[in-house]
Structures are given as C-alpha cells and as structure tokens.
Amino acid sequence: MIGRIVWLTALAATALLTVLLQFDWHARSNTAMAEVVPVPMRNYAQARVTQGAVSVAAPSTALAEAERLVRRRPLPAENLSLLAVAQAKAGRLDEAARTIQ
Numbered sequence: 001m002i003g004r005i006v007w008l009t010a011l012a013a014t015a016l017l018t019v020l021l022q023f024d025w026h027a028r029s030n031t032a033m034a035e036v037v038p039v040p041m042r043n044y045a046q047a048r049v050t051q052g053a054v055s056v057a058a059p060s061t062a063l064a065e066a067e068r069l070v071r072r073r074p075l076p077a078e079n080l081s082l083l084a085v086a087q088a089k090a091g092r093l094d095e096a097a098r099t100i101q
Contacts, residue, residue, distance in 0.1 A: 020037065020038065020041045021041065023036055023037045023041075023045070024037045024041055024042060024043050024044050024045050025044060027042075027044050027045035027048055028044040028045075028047075028048075031048050031051075031052070033045065034046075034048035034049050034052075035049070042072070043072060043073065046065070046068060046069045046072055046073070047069060047073070047076075047078070047079065047082070049065055049069075050062070050065040050066050050068075050069045050079075050082050050086075051082065053065040053066070053086075054066065054082055054085050054086050054089065059086070059089040059090040059091070060090060062085075062086040062089055062090070063086045063087060063089070063090045063092075065086070066079075066082050066083040066085075066086035066087075067083065067086075069082060069083070070083050080099055080100070081100065083099050084096045084097075084099040084100040087099060
C-alpha cells in the first residue's frame with residue numbers, strides 16, 4: 001500500500017516536472033508562455049523575460065533579469081548582448097563596453 005503511494009507520488013512529480021520543462025521549451029517561440037514558467041524552471045523562457053524587461057521595465061529590473069539569464073545560459077551571444085544593453089540602460093557604460101567586447 002505504502003509502496004503504491006510512493007510510486008504514484010513519484011510518477012506525479014515526474015509528470016509535473018515534464019510539463020514545466022515543456023512550458024519552458026515552448027516559451028522559445030511563444031512569448032506569452034514565458035510568464036507561466038516558474039522562475040527556478042526558466043531556461044529558454046528567461047531569454048524572453050529578459051527581452052521584455054530590457055524593452056519596457058525599469059533599468060534595475062532589466063539588469064537583474066539579464067544577469068540571471070547570463071548566469072543560467074552564458075554561451076549564446078544574444079544573452080550577452082542583452083546583458084550589455086541592460087547595463088547601458090542602467091548607466092553602467094564601462095561594464096556594458098566590457099561585456100560586448
């Protein structure tokens with residue numbers, strides 16, 4: 001009985017994790033899905049959130065989102081470009097110049 005409960009709980013947790021990861025994957029092409037993905041699960045969705053923050057949010061918010069994006073996914077050059085733009089909006093022009101180089 002207890003084994004069955006543990007097994008079903010493990011299956012439900014795996015299903016929930018899979019659904020959240022699929023939401024994150026779908027956020028690559030659908031910007032509206034980016035806000036649905038919980039913050040700890042954001043990988044692809046974080047890029048969309050950062051793009052939105054850089055274009056409309058306060059500079060401090062945009063910078064925080066861009067730094068979170070680069071911590072999670074430093075390799076694509078687009079992410080570093082978003083960080084440089086956010087740094088420039090926040091008035092950190094020297095850091096923005098180093099980032100873009």
